[in-house]
Amino acid sequence: MKNSISLLLILLIVISIPAHAIDFPTIKSFTPESEVAKYNPETLYEYINGGADVFLSFGFKELLTKDFSYQELQFSVDIYDMGSRVNGFGIYKVERPVDANFLKIGVEAVVSPPYQCLLLKDSYYVKINIFEGEFRQESGKDILRKVSAALPGSDKQPTEFSVLPVKNKIAYSEGYSREAFLGIDLLERCVYAKYKKDSASFRYFSIVSIKEEPSKITWQKISEKWKHAEAGKSTVLYKKIPYKGYTGIILSGDKILGVADCKNLEQVLDLLNVIVK
Amino acid sequence: MPNKHQNASKISRRNFVKFGGAVIAGSTLNIPPLKNAHLSQEETEAKIKEYRVLGRTGFKVSDISMGTTRMREANVVRYAYDSGINYFDTAESYGNGNSEKMIGEALQFMDRKKVFITTKLHFEENATKEELLERFTKCQERLKTDYVDALYIHSASTVKILNHTGFHDAVKELKAAGRLKHTGVSNHGPRGDGESMEKVLCAAAEDGRFDLMLLSYNFMNKEEAEKVLAACKKNNVGTTAMKTSPGMLAVSPLDPDNLTKDQQEYLDRIMKRGTSKEKAMARLKRRVNRQLASYENSKTFVEKHGIKTQDQLRKTSIHWVASNPDMHTTCVSFSSFDMIDMIVPVSGVKLSAADQQFLEDYKLVFNAQYCRHGCNNCVSSCPHQLPVSTIMRYAYYYEMQGNEKLAMEKYLKLRDKNASLCFDCSAPCTASCPHNLDIPVQLTQAHSLLTLV
Numbered sequence A: 001m002k003n004s005i006s007l008l009l010i011l012l013i014v015i016s017i018p019a020h021a022i023d024f025p026t027i028k029s030f031t032p033e034s035e036v037a038k039y040n041p042e043t044l045y046e047y048i049n050g051g052a053d054v055f056l057s058f059g060f061k062e063l064l065t066k067d068f069s070y071q072e073l074q075f076s077v078d079i080y081d082m083g084s085r086v087n088g089f090g091i092y093k094v095e096r097p098v099d100a101n102f103l104k105i106g107v108e109a110v111v112s113p114p115y116q117c118l119l120l121k122d123s124y125y126v127k128i129n130i131f132e133g134e135f136r137q138e139s140g141k142d143i144l145r146k147v148s149a150a151l152p153g154s155d156k157q158p159t160e161f162s163v164l165p166v167k168n169k170i171a172y173s174e175g176y177s178r179e180a181f182l183g184i185d186l187l188e189r190c191v192y193a194k195y196k197k198d199s200a201s202f203r204y205f206s207i208v209s210i211k212e213e214p215s216k217i218t219w220q221k222i223s224e225k226w227k228h229a230e231a232g233k234s235t236v237l238y239k240k241i242p243y244k245g246y247t248g249i250i251l252s253g254d255k256i257l258g259v260a261d262c263k264n265l266e267q268v269l270d271l272l273n274v275i276v277k
Numbered sequence B: 001m002p003n004k005h006q007n008a009s010k011i012s013r014r015n016f017v018k019f020g021g022a023v024i025a026g027s028t029l030n031i032p033p034l035k036n037a038h039l040s041q042e043e044t045e046a047k048i049k050e051y052r053v054l055g056r057t058g059f060k061v062s063d064i065s066m067g068t069t070r071m072r073e074a075n076v077v078r079y080a081y082d083s084g085i086n087y088f089d090t091a092e093s094y095g096n097g098n099s100e101k102m103i104g105e106a107l108q109f110m111d112r113k114k115v116f117i118t119t120k121l122h123f124e125e126n127a128t129k130e131e132l133l134e135r136f137t138k139c140q141e142r143l144k145t146d147y148v149d150a151l152y153i154h155s156a157s158t159v160k161i162l163n164h165t166g167f168h169d170a171v172k173e174l175k176a177a178g179r180l181k182h183t184g185v186s187n188h189g190p191r192g193d194g195e196s197m198e199k200v201l202c203a204a205a206e207d208g209r210f211d212l213m214l215l216s217y218n219f220m221n222k223e224e225a226e227k228v229l230a231a232c233k234k235n236n237v238g239t240t241a242m243k244t245s246p247g248m249l250a251v252s253p254l255d256p257d258n259l260t261k262d263q264q265e266y267l268d269r270i271m272k273r274g275t276s277k278e279k280a281m282a283r284l285k286r287r288v289n290r291q292l293a294s295y296e297n298s299k300t301f302v303e304k305h306g307i308k309t310q311d312q313l314r315k316t317s318i319h320w321v322a323s324n325p326d327m328h329t330t331c332v333s334f335s336s337f338d339m340i341d342m343i344v345p346v347s348g349v350k351l352s353a354a355d356q357q358f359l360e361d362y363k364l365v366f367n368a369q370y371c372r373h374g375c376n377n378c379v380s381s382c383p384h385q386l387p388v389s390t391i392m393r394y395a396y397y398y399e400m401q402g403n404e405k406l407a408m409e410k411y412l413k414l415r416d417k418n419a420s421l422c423f424d425c426s427a428p429c430t431a432s433c434p435h436n437l438d439i440p441v442q443l444t445q446a447h448s449l450l451t452l453v
């Protein structure tokens, strides 16, 4: 949340067009059934109503949508350009089902019968909505592969996730929260994943540093509000989160690393020790 | 080839998939029993002080309620409940159904009879009763509740949709089965070719079949929204406000040697279209100068009121809405515990004269810079019938979105019905904007921008 004014005042929502605008890609074997429709941040409401708010909060740039037929299916392919890989990851995570068979197509994909497939590739979040024909897992995978192959960009997870430990991580549990991670305003731009070790479940996270707000500034802001604890030569900032136990962060080089869902401060310190190592 | 949206009405299942609902498969109602709810409360900082009767539903709702478009943690819903909030608003399309799931998760910690849960379905004319029933079933499964307090037509943009037979047939069946108690209509203000909010919601209030209205209401659109409120009061319809805090204080330090992300993106976009770096930088500088000029205009106001934070504006705006007793509840999209602690204290508290003045002044300063989307009040005063708000919107695409190509192409399509006419005009439109926009000045500036002359 912005908390100071320096120079300019802009009314209403500040928006911008895509940084990597693409034309709708040609998708092998699909027969086009409509023209492409485009929506920008101002017009997205016309397409998805109140659902648009969350897309805008993740930095939505442009939506391209077009209808196709393929074999006995008819469907629309909605390509949301979210402007960056990590924003794409964030919105995909918000919209995907909690429990499903996640697929390694693009960065990640999911077939959600009877009517929908979701795909993440690079900064593109793709929703495929089947509206005619008998739709099964296999045809969903086939469609997802074709769409993924047609889209430019990377199939890898955003680099921001590389700071999170691999050991004990629950597969496909990663996410990106642009604002109020854990319901805390100060925790903006957090990549996170869930972990399970013995009987303990917890989340590691890292606050993504940006040019306008390097980690040291973020650390300073949080240190004014959270409690301090000493861990060897380092300082840990920690806080009790309603209903969810303790969370704590540590500044390691130019990165802020954190752990959440701990039952007490000792566990915070132990787990931070692991991530720093 | 047909345009995608000419084609849309032929396909009934499109509604279903486009607006979400794919998260849980199956159409038979299948609500797992709630776990043994332990209703222990977290000590919240602030408590709701006022509850109001929600029109003819008779339910007493907290004057501040919770919207869930930006909510990512079920515990934030629980915290809101522990603060005394008892009205929770969601929709099938929020997070592709995941917002409903989070409310469902939090519901196990609440006394179901003490909370009012609403959800919404958006649909087009071709939607059938069966399709709507199937979608509602999924909403109910995600919410993990035997009944939903109210189902809204989401973003109803025409009066015609209020008479949708499939919707009313589905509602009848759901009410008979005890799965739904009330219906409502939501409207965000004019969009695309839709009718005005006032027209749609006043018709809905008079209709008799809708118990609730969810409307855009804030100190900037007071006049339009209060007509809806009057119609609701007359018909004992419950009212909920959304979009309660317009206006934004955005901060962007200006240093040409150290561009912000937004400025860099603007520069990249222009250069991507083949403009040289030098020219692109010159354009960026012009843009920055215009922004500075705008800031200078507002500086006195900002200093007078000592505005330090966006939160100050947000809180006061919400307080203004909640102070109107004809608005039964003010729906705030809470994403954090802190925000609940910040907003809940306005519950039941009268807006101070100083805060009232603050909003009046804000409105005066900013109204005059903001041409209302979908408004055409001034058109009749122009002998050339210039599409004023459309031209200003194109200028907005150009300037605020950096979408110069699109803006200029669209402007070109207006042919001779463009703002070049304003240069030799005696400007009978001058005093015709109820929001005090200086129409001739704004239009001639827009023309220069959109034609690069």
Ligand code: SF4
Pocket: B381, B382, B383, B384, B385, B386, B388, B419, B421, B422, B425, B426, B427, B428, B429, B430, B439, B440, B443
């Ligand atoms: S100044 Fe422009 S908008 Fe106003 S009346 Fe003249 S032509 Fe019409």
Ligand code: SF4
Pocket: B370, B371, B372, B375, B376, B377, B378, B379, B388, B389, B432, B433, B434, B435, B436, B437, B439
């Ligand atoms: S200038 Fe004023 S009256 Fe004219 S369209 Fe804009 S807001 Fe409406």
